[in-house]
Each structure stands twice: as structure tokens, then as C-alpha cells.
Amino acid sequence: MRKHFLFFLILLIFIPVFAQESPTFQQPVVITSAGQSAGATMMKVLATRANLQFTFEPLIKADNLTNDVKTIIIVVGASSKGLGAAGLDVNQEKERITGLLNKAKEIGIKIIVAHIEGQSRRGKTSDELSELVVPLADLVIVTKSGNEDNFFTDLCEKQEKHIVIVDTTSAVQDILKQYFKAGE
Template sequence: MKIRTLLVLALSLGFLLFFGLEASGQELPKARLPILTTSAGQSPDVTTVNIILEEAGIGYDYCDVPTVEVLASGVGLGDRESGAGFHAEVHSDLAKFPKGTPFKTVILAIGASLKGMGASGLTVEAEEARLKKLLDYCQAQKIFTIGVHIGGESKRGAAGSDNERMIDTVAPYVNYLIVTKDGNKDGRFSQIAKKKNIPLTEVDYALDVVEIFKKVFE
């Protein structure tokens, strides 16, 4: 709740600056609705991503630990309800996208939290395996994937650390990357994007992503 309040307050004060691919003359990729958001590492950063979508006026469904079966259920997440170690929310426009409509985009918020994984009954290894299956399914079904790393330097670490393992698992296999400059000081995301030919948008602040999402999903 505190994170949500601070983000909305910052937006209302107008501290929104837009940088990235389009600012440098490069075209932003386009993605389609409906959207599923999820966490890659179970950090609270996915809450920030959800708030950003809300501020951009974009509907979405959210599940913290979706399996391939949950993703395949489409909009409404098969009417699954939140419970211990599982959280689901439906915010898609059901008038436009009735329950069961296949998701066209999956947004993964990259950032590890041992506390978050523990609450979901996951180890780092189990989270890596879940994410790999999810990304493999998205590739097979031609579902557009966006990796978002907006936790900055606090969601980085030494090679082999939990945060870096989440980056290794997700970043090289998505269709589009959005990262903050603070989280890309060593150029790691830039290197991954160049090697894998993945479009990359780098922003100063997480809230800059509001305008990016508006353009990506217009």
C-alpha cells in the first residue's frame, strides 16, 4: 500500500519524464492486449508494474506464480481465486476481452526476493524452472513478452546471486526489455539486448514507463 501511495503521489505531482528508444529516434515495438503481468523472482516490483499499467489506463490480469496451465486459461485466469502461495487479480476489460480470451502479451517484472519466493513456496531453482516453462510456452504460442527491470541497483548483485539468476532466466528470452539506468550501470542489459537482438528501452525512473506502455499498446 505504501508503494502504491508513493507512486500515485509522484505521478500526480508530474514528475514524469520520458526517455528511451523513441526519444533517441528509434521506434518502440508494438504489443497487443490482453495482458498478463507476473513476477520473475517474486519481488514487490510487479506491484509497481501493475500501478504503471493502471496509470496508463491499460487493463491487465495478474498472477504472481502462473503456470503454463494458468496462462493458457486466458483472461479471467480460469476463475482461479487467491489463496496461500497464490495470488490472482482480473483487471482486463471483460467487455472487450471475455473470459478465456488468449493473452497476447506477458509482462515479467524481474527482481528476486527470498521472502516473496518463500511466501509462494518456491526456491530459486523452482522459480527458474517455472519461468523457463512459461517463456517456452509464450514462444511456442507467439505471445509477446516484455521483461521489466525497474528495481534499479537494489535488484542487481554479484554473478550467481538471486537477482542475477532471475536476469539470466528471463532477459535473454523476452521480445522486449525495459530497464532503469540505475539497474544497467554495468551495461549488462545492453549487452544481452545486443547479443540477442532484443529491443531495449532505458529510462531514468520507473514512472517513465507509463508513457512507454501507452505507446507500446496504442
Template sequence: MKKITLAALILLVLLILVIFPQERKESSSPLFEQPLLITSAGQNAEILMASVLAKRAGLDSKLSKIATPKDLVNIKTIVLVLGASSKGLGAAGLDMTKEKERVNLLIEEAQKKTVPLLCLHLGGEARRGPLSDELISAFLPFAKMAIVVKSGNKDGFLSGICEKHDIALVEVEKTADVLTPLKDAFK
């Protein structure tokens, strides 16, 4: 009898895992609160796409390309757009060391204030490479959720980090498709 109960239990667990794995990761219940601060890790151009998406989603957002801990006043969520742009870094007068330092300080302060982090990777395959991957590895582990354009995760690099750190991950085909999960993620 015990054996049958155990087998039934295992079966039930397996069934749940088979049926609901995505739901567990891609939680549809809101995880974040407004207002949100949008900034990038790597001074990429996609930060503006995030801002347009937030506007279209009707979210109360503020954009700062070089956000510092001071910008966290009254902020309930940080949206961090991942990906390095040499052109963007140059234009902002930053290098990778300074940029990592800036984002680190921001995250440290956010953690103190229990402000959660939502990471976006919108640049697809073109926004991968040694510099971008360095930033992704450094900051994605702090996220509560990540929304990524599929072509940027062809090699499973982003999903691997999400899996390891138990981060809810949503993959979309195109940048415009980020709108729905972004909207759903906020209260």
C-alpha cells in the same frame, strides 16, 4: 566512379547508424497487444508497480504472482518483471529452482502460442545481485523488448544481453517514467 558510389554508400550507412541507432532499438511503433499477463521472475515487489503502471496506462492486464501456462488463455502479451527477492520467494514458498522452473514453463508455452514477452526491471541497483542476475540471464534473452530503470543497468549488464539478442531496450530514470514507453509499446 564505382569508388565514389561505394564511398557515398558507406557514408550513407554510417550516417543512418549515427542518426538513428536509438530509434532502431527503441521502436516507437506498438510491439505488443492486449490483454497482458503480469508476472515476475523472482517474486519481487516490483510486480505491483508494473500492475499500477499498466492500470495508469489504461491497459487490460491481469496480475499473477505465480502464473502458470494455464493463465495464458486469451493473453496476448506477457510482462515479466525481473529481479529476485528472497523475502518474496520465501513468502510464496518457492526457491530459485522452483521459480526458474515456473517461469521456464510459462515462456515455453508462450512461445508455442507466439505470445511475446516484454521484460521490465524496475528495482534499480538494489534489485541486482547474484540471484537477480541469474534470472535476468535466463529470461531476458526471450524478450522482444525491455524497459529498465537506469540505475539497475549501471554496469551495462542488461543492455549487453539486449544487444546480444537484438532486444529493443528503453532505459528510464525512475519507475514512474516507465509509463510512457509502456503505453507506447501496446496497440
């Protein structure tokens, strides 16, 4: 009996601590890109399936951000073709997302960073963008195939960021439901 009491006492002490480690997010959401790859469009589909209230603005700038938005999901993946189509170079994209995320932090908007296109969307520029945005994140979501070298695990550990690693891109839908408690 005494062992059971001690066990439950320990649980009561630690459960609130563990509960605080996992962030929660509110809607409405803005989905944007860091690198202009197709990943942001994929996130749009996943957010639709998760019943999130969102706008899709791959080129949103800090000036267009209002405190009506509660969360930004920024999907990292550099595409030279996507950047070219948007009329941006890498430095302009870095400037845009730095300004956007700094403004988000300033006005209390939470930030989710996602890398959901796997190893095929990793590379020098994508990694530079990740190193730029992860320090400002409240949550990082990555696919296992995009983290085979533990790049995101190490980066999140160094920055003390909460990370969720999923097996497949489609699994992100359930993660969104979990963190947003969609439909409630």
C-alpha cells in the same frame, strides 16, 4: 533541388526499416514476476495508470496460460522473502518462468521483460533470472539505475533484443502507453 530529392529518397528507403525495429504489443496482458520481488506490484500500478487491460498473476504457470493473452510482462527481481512467502525456492521459480515463457512463445504471446527496481534489486539471483528471460523477450525495459554496469545493455546486445532504458520507474508508464497505444 537534386540534394533534397536524394535526401527524401533516402528517408523513404530507411524509414520503414527503422519502423520495423520497434515492436508493438497487444492487450490483454498478464503481469507476472520472475523472483517474487515487489517490482511486479509496481508494474501493476504503472499498467493501471497506462490504462492497460491486464491481470496480475505473480505465480502464473504455463498450464494456466491461454492464447487469449496477447502479451506477458515479466518483472525481474529476486527477493528471498518474496520467494519464501510464495513457497518457492530459486530453482522452482526458474522452472516456473522457463515453462511459462516457452509456452508463451509456442502459442504466439509476446514477452516484455522489465527490471524496474534499480540497483537495489540487482544481485546474483536477479541477474541469473534476467539471463534466463531476456533471450525470450520481444522488449526489455530497465531503469537507468538498474543498468549502471551496462548488464542489460550488454545482455540485450548479445541477444539482439530491443531495450528501452528509462530514468525513473514512473517513466515506465509512458513507455507502456507508447508500445501498447493504450486506450486505442
